[in-house]
Amino acid sequence: MVESVAVPISVYRYDPARDATPRYVDYSLDLPRHTPVLTALLKIRSEIDSTLSLRYSCRSSICGSCAMLINSKSRLACQTQVGPELDLHGRVVVDPMRNQPVLRDLVVDQGPFWQDYERIVPHLVPDPAHPMPEGKPNPMTPEQVDRFYETPRCIACGACYSACPAKEADPTFPGPMALAKLYRFVVDPRDGARRERLLRIQPGGLWTCLRCHLCTSSCPKDVRPSERIRDLKELAIHEQGATEAGSRHAVGFKENLHDRGLLNEMRLVRQTDGVVGLLRQAPQGLRLARKKPELLKKPRRIEGQDQVQKLYELLEDEEGGA
Amino acid sequence: MQRHDVLVVGAGLAGQRAALAAAQAGRDVGLVSKLHPLRSHSGAAQGGINAAVGAEDSVETHIYDTVKGSDYLGDQDAIEFFCTEAGSTVVEMEHFGTIFSRAPDGSLARRPFGGAGFPRTIYAADRTGLALLQAIYEHLGTEKIHTYEEWDLVELVFRDGRAQGVVAYNRRTGEFEGIGARAVVLATGPAGRVYSRTTNSHSSTGDGIALAYRAGAQLKDMEFVQFHPTALLESGILITEGARGEGGILKNVSGERFMVRYAPHVQDLASRDVVSRAIVTEINEGRGFPGGYVHLELMHLGKEKVESRLQEICDFARNFAGVDPVTEPIPVLPAQHYMMGGIGTTMRGETNLAGLYAAGEAACVSIHGANRLGGNSLLETLVFGKQAGIAAAAYAAGVTNGTVLPSDVEHAAAPIRAMMARTEGAEPLPLRAEMQAVMERRAGIYRNDADLRAGFAELFALRSKAATLRVVDRSTVFNLNVTDALETRNLLDLAEVILAGAIARTESRGAHARTDYPKRDDAKWMKHTVAGYSPLGPQLSYAPVAYTRWDPKERVY
Numbered sequence: 001m002v003e004s005v006a007v008p009i010s011v012y013r014y015d016p017a018r019d020a021t022p023r024y025v026d027y028s029l030d031l032p033r034h035t036p037v038l039t040a041l042l043k044i045r046s047e048i049d050s051t052l053s054l055r056y057s058c059r060s061s062i063c064g065s066c067a068m069l070i071n072s073k074s075r076l077a078c079q080t081q082v083g084p085e086l087d088l089h090g091r092v093v094v095d096p097m098r099n100q101p102v103l104r105d106l107v108v109d110q111g112p113f114w115q116d117y118e119r120i121v122p123h124l125v126p127d128p129a130h131p132m133p134e135g136k137p138n139p140m141t142p143e144q145v146d147r148f149y150e151t152p153r154c155i156a157c158g159a160c161y162s163a164c165p166a167k168e169a170d171p172t173f174p175g176p177m178a179l180a181k182l183y184r185f186v187v188d189p190r191d192g193a194r195r196e197r198l199l200r201i202q203p204g205g206l207w208t209c210l211r212c213h214l215c216t217s218s219c220p221k222d223v224r225p226s227e228r229i230r231d232l233k234e235l236a237i238h239e240q241g242a243t244e245a246g247s248r249h250a251v252g253f254k255e256n257l258h259d260r261g262l263l264n265e266m267r268l269v270r271q272t273d274g275v276v277g278l279l280r281q282a283p284q285g286l287r288l289a290r291k292k293p294e295l296l297k298k299p300r301r302i303e304g305q306d307q308v309q310k311l312y313e314l315l316e317d318e319e320g321g322a
Numbered sequence: 323m324q325r326h327d328v329l330v331v332g333a334g335l336a337g338q339r340a341a342l343a344a345a346q347a348g349r350d351v352g353l354v355s356k357l358h359p360l361r362s363h364s365g366a367a368q369g370g371i372n373a374a375v376g377a378e379d380s381v382e383t384h385i386y387d388t389v390k391g392s393d394y395l396g397d398q399d400a401i402e403f404f405c406t407e408a409g410s411t412v413v414e415m416e417h418f419g420t421i422f423s424r425a426p427d428g429s430l431a432r433r434p435f436g437g438a439g440f441p442r443t444i445y446a447a448d449r450t451g452l453a454l455l456q457a458i459y460e461h462l463g464t465e466k467i468h469t470y471e472e473w474d475l476v477e478l479v480f481r482d483g484r485a486q487g488v489v490a491y492n493r494r495t496g497e498f499e500g501i502g503a504r505a506v507v508l509a510t511g512p513a514g515r516v517y518s519r520t521t522n523s524h525s526s527t528g529d530g531i532a533l534a535y536r537a538g539a540q541l542k543d544m545e546f547v548q549f550h551p552t553a554l555l556e557s558g559i560l561i562t563e564g565a566r567g568e569g570g571i572l573k574n575v576s577g578e579r580f581m582v583r584y585a586p587h588v589q590d591l592a593s594r595d596v597v598s599r600a601i602v603t604e605i606n607e608g609r610g611f612p613g614g615y616v617h618l619e620l621m622h623l624g625k626e627k628v629e630s631r632l633q634e635i636c637d638f639a640r641n642f643a644g645v646d647p648v649t650e651p652i653p654v655l656p657a658q659h660y661m662m663g664g665i666g667t668t669m670r671g672e673t674n675l676a677g678l679y680a681a682g683e684a685a686c687v688s689i690h691g692a693n694r695l696g697g698n699s700l701l702e703t704l705v706f707g708k709q710a711g712i713a714a715a716a717y718a719a720g721v722t723n724g725t726v727l728p729s730d731v732e733h734a735a736a737p738i739r740a741m742m743a744r745t746e747g748a749e750p751l752p753l754r755a756e757m758q759a760v761m762e763r764r765a766g767i768y769r770n771d772a773d774l775r776a777g778f779a780e781l782f783a784l785r786s787k788a789a790t791l792r793v794v795d796r797s798t799v800f801n802l803n804v805t806d807a808l809e810t811r812n813l814l815d816l817a818e819v820i821l822a823g824a825i826a827r828t829e830s831r832g833a834h835a836r837t838d839y840p841k842r843d844d845a846k847w848m849k850h851t852v853a854g855y856s857p858l859g860p861q862l863s864y865a866p867v868a869y870t871r872w873d874p875k876e877r878v879y
Contacts, residue, residue, distance in 0.1 A: 051794060055361075058361075061638075062365055062452060063357070081641075103494070122460055123419065123460040123463050135410070140424050140428055145421060145423065152449070153449065
């Protein structure tokens with residue numbers, strides 16, 4: 001038989017009907033090391049305290065119900081084993097997901113998450129120029145299917161949404177899941193609204209992404225939302241040009257490096273926010289001039305700048321060829 | 323009270339397809355589910371959906387394979403309709419946005435599945451259910467439908483000889499509420515959780531089947547329970563038949579590919595009941611691995627193929643069993659997987675009760691007879707979900723509004739409130755676990771009279787405990803203990819129907835394998851079991867199998 005170990009588990013408990021404030025309740029269970037956290041929580045429900053409330057269904061990481069914070073990381077309880085958690089943290093601390101109001105215990109209100117999902121028009125929009133072939137499937141090559149990357153694997157668990165600092169800072173940001181879903185429609189050869197989708201999302205929050213990649217590291221299905229957000233940014237600039245502060249910043253960054261190999265901060269701020277923006281940042285500029293004046297100087301061309309430009313050329317060729 | 327023309331309960335593939343059909347027919351549609359629609363158990367289906375679209379294949383062969391797979395208990399007229407609809411159903415789902423896997427020429431890729439004459443199973447990697455569920459949900463989003471998300475079904479309301487709606491429990495508020503409807507469609511899925519070892523989700527508790535049964539609907543063929551041959555040893559998590567479709571093989575403790583002995587022609591791809599029994603026989607005769615399991619090997623397929631075609635399986639094996647299928651065998655054992663039986667319906671989803679319709683795994687048309695073929699269940703949800711939605715919409719057009727009275731709500735809520743008021747009595751979850759152990763021990767893959775009767779007696783004792791069921795949680799917000807109690811009550815009823823049908827059926831057919839009656843007995847038993855509710859227990863009667871062209875033959879693979 002597999003040996004059991006003592007597993008201390010602290011679970012966030014809060015029932016708005018009776019508790020003034022949330023509290024943690026400690027449980028101790030004897031479990032084999034490879035026991036999923038969900039199994040531990042269900043054991044608490046069936047053997048210790050059946051008032052513990054949480055969402056769960058499939059227990060095999062396909063329904064997306066049991067996303068929560070386990071030792072401060074957003075992930076699925078069914079997919080996280082207790083052993084490695086004990087090794088790293090000595091115990092298992094379970095909290096509800098972030099960026100969504102707590103309803104009770106580990107159950108959060110996913111209303112905002114689903115509203116953000118709805119914002120990206122999550123269905124195929126018919127393309128009048130290319131109607132669906134009558135009685136036949138649309139032809140699509142394996143290569144075209146590959147262009148979805150892992151986005152069809154998304155189970156809408158919300159772990160990325162919970163982990164996202166951009167969502168925390170700016171509630172109007174749709175969050176990683178909705179953007180990964182948007183990408184799924186943008187690359188779908190059957191969709192008739194590709195351009196509208198890309199135009200709409202530029203001012204609609206695409207550039208709020210901080211590129212921290214916490215969504216990708218928290219995703220239980222390896223959907224890699226941050227990489228798809230990067231792809232969307234490229235596609236959006238390609239479609240519309242750099243129309244947002246975010247996209248102008250990205251393009252400016254690229255041009256700076258291309259021309260000099262180093263950033264020209266003055267130039268980059270001007271490129272991103274225009275002359276008015278530059279003036280608005282004057283106080284910050286003055287502080288910078290006192291402390292690190294070298295940053296405000298026009299940088300010299302770095303040694304081997306021609307190599308950088310060659311790299312750019314190669315990358316652009318590759319992009320054009322793809 | 324909320325009110326709709328058509329109220330669909332259950333938001334998996336069958337429920338959403340029914341809701342779509344009813345909305346397209348111009349009806350006002352409500353959709354009730356205890357889960358967000360995208361969390362439905364349809365999403366866990368891995369392998370694929372059958373449609374005879376290949377040049378070498380034919381609808382005729384699909385029909386024949388399904389009739390044979392059903393061990394001649396499937397209704398042949400329904401199977402003919404079902405297989406004929408397959409091609410257009412798959413095309414429709416593709417047009418809704420399903421991202422199917424593709425062949426190099428751009429057509430839909432197909433893989434071979436157990437019991438099929440040709441590679442007939444269209445798939446989306448090994449997450450076909452999820453791909454279909456996403457697409458139908460996306461498409462349904464273009465219709466105006468009112469969704470009651472995370473509401474538990476408590477009671478069906480009938481008056482004046484027809485359905486009037488339902489009473490449901492709103493988890494968010496803790497309120498019991500009536501929802502009136504002219505027609506009700508039940509698409510609440512299976513009751514796999516009557517067993518402890520099941521591939522089914524925790525939510526698969528047969529709520530709609532049990533409530534329909536108590537309301538007077540006839541349940542059909544409930545003793546036919548499919549055990550999937552390959553579920554992970556400890557957790558019972560499903561390893562798709564697609565793994566064997568891609569070339570995976572089963573081996574016993576001496577490294578022997580034992581399926582060669584049981585099904586010389588198709589070996590590891592024999593029908594599910596055949597493979598499950600073979601595994602249990604190997605283990606019972608001492609050829610299993612210590613602890614009682616066999617190996618599923620994928621290593622010989624190579625890293626590339628395993629990781630691209632069986633991506634989810636790789637994750638499952640790595641995360642839930644701690645083995646890497648690229649380099650190691652996967653320890654597997656059969657587990658309850660599918661219920662061929664359910665609420666008896668016509669091909670249009672009609673039950674014996676006016677205004678009540680059913681579809682998907684909650685229903686029994688019957689397509690699958692005594693044993694379902696892989697790839698036919700996803701197809702069933704869509705084909706008959708649509709039919710039930712159309713029929714319910716047509717019925718709703720011809721009747722007046724359904725009304726759920728405050729007294730109906732009180733009638734449904736009173737027993738639960740009594741459970742919440744109790745300070746002593748059995749708790750739902752431990753009682754459920756006891757029931758699951760009984761079913762696992764007494765009504766598994768191999769059955770016999772003595773075991774089944776003992777199980778019936780044990781269950782009877784549990785049912786008397788259930789009379790004093792106690793809900794410990796008194797909260798009004800996300801009180802899952804109320805859900806536990808509702809589900810346990812439902813599961814207990816259905817466990818009893820399964821046992822009653824299994825005791826009575828003194829033959830072996832498809833998934834129902836009796837060691838004391840090892841042969842199929844067509845003269846006596848080529849008929850459907852029909853179970854009706856009575857306070858004393860299930861009342862069994864029998865109905866003929868619809869028969870068109872295929873004479874019963876011995877099932878050999």
